[in-house]
Amino acid sequence: MMPKRYVEKLDASEGDLPGLYGIEHARKPGSWRFVCSYADAKRYKQVIFDRLRKAGQPEAAKTWEWHHVVEGQHFADIDFAGEFSRAYLDELPCVLIAKEEHLAYNRILHTKATSELYRDIALPADLQRRAKAVCAEARVRTNHGALRARLLRLRKLYHDTYEGDEVLMTISDNVFDVAVRKLR
Helix, strand or coil: CCCHHHHCCCCEEECCCCCCCCEEEECCCCCEEEEEEECCCCCHHHHHHHHHHHHCCCCHHEEEEEEEEECCCHHCCCCCCCCCHHHHHHHEEEEEEHHHHHHHHHHHHHCCCHHHHCCCCCCCHHHHHHHHHHHHHHHHHHHHHHHHHHHHHHHHHHHHHCCCCCHHHHHHHHHHHHHCCCCC
16 A cells, blocks of 8 residues: 555545545646555556546546556666565555556656666666665665765656646655655
């Protein structure tokens, strides 16, 4: 279940589905963002659409997708505590967004140019190995300055990507804030 710390500084409501938060959409008055972990997202998607239909707002579930607010490949770059496997599925926040919006974000976040500009391309490509290497780097205090700089580059990437959407910017900031606190 996604910890509430990822929706701090937002007016997030948790209803009867544990770990699922509703937050008013930053750009669309009257609309809501649904945020939870990926594991809960898979569990709750149909429930959400059934409830929307019963409330008079039928939506085609296939036109909506879950998007990790901070993508796994980027989290692996800042996994200072070695939590990648568990965190990706059970903790990192995902938001339910329209398929077109998801594709647009992925076009920005998953390109080779983005990786060259914002990521440490010397790390292993495999995410599990990458996260382990980052965790090992974090154990050496003299690496902490470079690791904080890496985190700041990724924070900028997400700020630029989510410009104008205070909800997603705040959630991504919260993910980065939690990560940097684990850098001891």
